[in-house]
Amino acid sequence: MPIDSEIRGGVLLVTNNDPATRNAIGLDAFDGLAAAVAQANDRPDIGAVVITGAGGFFCSGGDINGLRQRVGADDAGRREGIDKLHAMIRILRECPKPVIAAIEGGAAGAGVSLALACDLIIAARDAYFSVAYVKIGLTPDGGATAFLSQSLPRQLVAELCLTGNRVGVDRFHHFGVVNQLTEPGEALPAALQAASGLSHGPARAITRIKELTHLGQTNSLEEQLDCEAGRMSASLADAEAREGTSAFLEKRPPDFTKLRGS
Amino acid sequence: MPIDSEIRGGVLLVTNNDPATRNAIGLDAFDGLAAAVAQANDRPDIGAVVITGAGGFFCSGGDINGLRQRVGADDAGRREGIDKLHAMIRILRECPKPVIAAIEGGAAGAGVSLALACDLIIAARDAYFSVAYVKIGLTPDGGATAFLSQSLPRQLVAELCLTGNRVGVDRFHHFGVVNQLTEPGEALPAALQAASGLSHGPARAITRIKELTHLGQTNSLEEQLDCEAGRMSASLADAEAREGTSAFLEKRPPDFTKLRGS
Amino acid sequence: MPIDSEIRGGVLLVTNNDPATRNAIGLDAFDGLAAAVAQANDRPDIGAVVITGAGGFFCSGGDINGLRQRVGADDAGRREGIDKLHAMIRILRECPKPVIAAIEGGAAGAGVSLALACDLIIAARDAYFSVAYVKIGLTPDGGATAFLSQSLPRQLVAELCLTGNRVGVDRFHHFGVVNQLTEPGEALPAALQAASGLSHGPARAITRIKELTHLGQTNSLEEQLDCEAGRMSASLADAEAREGTSAFLEKRPPDFTKLRGS
Numbered sequence: 001m002p003i004d005s006e007i008r009g010g011v012l013l014v015t016n017n018d019p020a021t022r023n024a025i026g027l028d029a030f031d032g033l034a035a036a037v038a039q040a041n042d043r044p045d046i047g048a049v050v051i052t053g054a055g056g057f058f059c060s061g062g063d064i065n066g067l068r069q070r071v072g073a074d075d076a077g078r079r080e081g082i083d084k085l086h087a088m089i090r091i092l093r094e095c096p097k098p099v100i101a102a103i104e105g106g107a108a109g110a111g112v113s114l115a116l117a118c119d120l121i122i123a124a125r126d127a128y129f130s131v132a133y134v135k136i137g138l139t140p141d142g143g144a145t146a147f148l149s150q151s152l153p154r155q156l157v158a159e160l161c162l163t164g165n166r167v168g169v170d171r172f173h174h175f176g177v178v179n180q181l182t183e184p185g186e187a188l189p190a191a192l193q194a195a196s197g198l199s200h201g202p203a204r205a206i207t208r209i210k211e212l213t214h215l216g217q218t219n220s221l222e223e224q225l226d227c228e229a230g231r232m233s234a235s236l237a238d239a240e241a242r243e244g245t246s247a248f249l250e251k252r253p254p255d256f257t258k259l260r261g262s
Numbered sequence: 263m264p265i266d267s268e269i270r271g272g273v274l275l276v277t278n279n280d281p282a283t284r285n286a287i288g289l290d291a292f293d294g295l296a297a298a299v300a301q302a303n304d305r306p307d308i309g310a311v312v313i314t315g316a317g318g319f320f321c322s323g324g325d326i327n328g329l330r331q332r333v334g335a336d337d338a339g340r341r342e343g344i345d346k347l348h349a350m351i352r353i354l355r356e357c358p359k360p361v362i363a364a365i366e367g368g369a370a371g372a373g374v375s376l377a378l379a380c381d382l383i384i385a386a387r388d389a390y391f392s393v394a395y396v397k398i399g400l401t402p403d404g405g406a407t408a409f410l411s412q413s414l415p416r417q418l419v420a421e422l423c424l425t426g427n428r429v430g431v432d433r434f435h436h437f438g439v440v441n442q443l444t445e446p447g448e449a450l451p452a453a454l455q456a457a458s459g460l461s462h463g464p465a466r467a468i469t470r471i472k473e474l475t476h477l478g479q480t481n482s483l484e485e486q487l488d489c490e491a492g493r494m495s496a497s498l499a500d501a502e503a504r505e506g507t508s509a510f511l512e513k514r515p516p517d518f519t520k521l522r523g524s
Numbered sequence: 525m526p527i528d529s530e531i532r533g534g535v536l537l538v539t540n541n542d543p544a545t546r547n548a549i550g551l552d553a554f555d556g557l558a559a560a561v562a563q564a565n566d567r568p569d570i571g572a573v574v575i576t577g578a579g580g581f582f583c584s585g586g587d588i589n590g591l592r593q594r595v596g597a598d599d600a601g602r603r604e605g606i607d608k609l610h611a612m613i614r615i616l617r618e619c620p621k622p623v624i625a626a627i628e629g630g631a632a633g634a635g636v637s638l639a640l641a642c643d644l645i646i647a648a649r650d651a652y653f654s655v656a657y658v659k660i661g662l663t664p665d666g667g668a669t670a671f672l673s674q675s676l677p678r679q680l681v682a683e684l685c686l687t688g689n690r691v692g693v694d695r696f697h698h699f700g701v702v703n704q705l706t707e708p709g710e711a712l713p714a715a716l717q718a719a720s721g722l723s724h725g726p727a728r729a730i731t732r733i734k735e736l737t738h739l740g741q742t743n744s745l746e747e748q749l750d751c752e753a754g755r756m757s758a759s760l761a762d763a764e765a766r767e768g769t770s771a772f773l774e775k776r777p778p779d780f781t782k783l784r785g786s
Contacts, residue, residue: 098420120417151416152415175415176414177418205399209407213416216416220480232403234401235401241398242334243399249330254399
């Protein structure tokens, strides 16, 4: 099983570890990634998740031999891999902790979907994204066209998906999709540092904020105002707000970690 | 009451005037801002609204002492401030005249929501935005996550809301959220100039355009085509179009101001 | 009839050819453009469409004399032109082949809508866009506010539509709405080259990708995952995927053109 996971401080680090295939992902990896990330759901000692790939590459996407077998399969056979991939994407979205992608080398095909499903993306400046499906006669899955369409002009989404060309992550940083560029080899340390920072924040407020960033993709202003109001009221009733406002008024740093799981 | 308002030419200038708190806003300010902006609704002599803050700062957000009191209040007590803030945001949105934020210094917390609710934003280049809620254990309200999500990639929205870090307005200008950067101290004159320009335009067409920019945030193409068609038909039936097309064909500048209230 | 069309290789080239009016478009042009583009629908030998304007200008928008006649017409008279324009925009959207705008000089009014309705935009770097309606007392139609709102922050959309000012295409390229800038005079050759490249791709996968880029404008993540899954399953069942994955595994370039119409 090529998915490794470990807990470092308050951070769950999930590593796709199959460098021989540049961390291609098939049915087993979809299940493995979903299970690994789901560990964060109920553990108050985990404040954030980092997903990375071993061997200097994030993820080369669907395993081509596996895809080749599904070409010509019946509908159930063709759907199985898609369904497992989409289930994994939902796990990332529904994870109550922020998920950070740490990207070296590149991401292609479903690897782009995996990266874009994350809440934050930190990438080495020489890495690239390639929505490569069209090059082998296929069409994007894993939410790639959802995530791209919610973030970028349709013309740019069309360019990425119709050509499948490699596009440097610096261009995605220019458009705000990649949060931070690092020197090559530094994406994982930077992601762990960002995750550690988040793990010291107010955990329940952070979960609510993650929810709002997802809800805001399709909500109207009125709907989102309602979502914000409900969560703000919950935050104001939470010990985290008592600690946060007290610390502010007392001019001291807040200590939210003592409130985990409370 | 710290909200001042005056009419300069065809422009309603609303000033949040409580420099001792960097123009923090609580229950009274929400009501005051709403009432001040609502003056523009039925007055044909007002063509645009400018909102600014006194003392070189736009708005530091919710009054922390007021928030501290609401921590631990019952649900009705916690909701009161949120509901008043959201009512004020709706007034800005529903105001038939364009609303321009003139920003010096910075905007934090609900001050960011207030700025983003405006139709245009003009800011001094050394100002910053901070979606600061998370720093005191709270979650955004006032539509901040609606406005940010409709304009920026989810990863960037997550960064802004999960860290609460100060981000220079030049970065928001890079992404198109801030329309114009000025030298420090020049944001208000620039906003008044832009507002004056708009106040000489075709008032009813401008109201329809404002509506379209808000409707377009969530409408499908088909829905928005319908909204455009209805408004274009109304515009073609309006004396403003007669004046505009006549002036064009006669190679003279149009005079829309004589048609106000007609 | 000022709309010319011809087929070059696998590309349908549609030219708005009325340089005396800088290719203004009225009722006849709406019908002519719709009919010209619709040629691509059922012809497997056409893989992509390019729309351009003759005489070094893309399209100056609605014919002002025609608009002037509709000012003061009854509602049916005012609606006729809007309805024809919107029908033409739908034809572009529903065309199963990618449509590329090749822009020299500029686009104004409905010319901006025409450009933004396309899947890709290639423009000479000295060209401009002007959402000019407000200058003559009108409001945008043709989907301009839909396309702009789906791609750009509301503040920027408001600026473009409330002022009608000319904005260089380099700014739209900065925001990702324009895909490629060329030297003046080179937009059409570049668009034909891009279209030729697309016409050698997997035609049915490309149609599905175009659909996904449009569906993604308003779908939720769940809805778009469903749309992706259905299309991915169809792609995996298609001879295009057999050719694409075989070529990849055999380390040869794929030949999708032999599969056209199969």
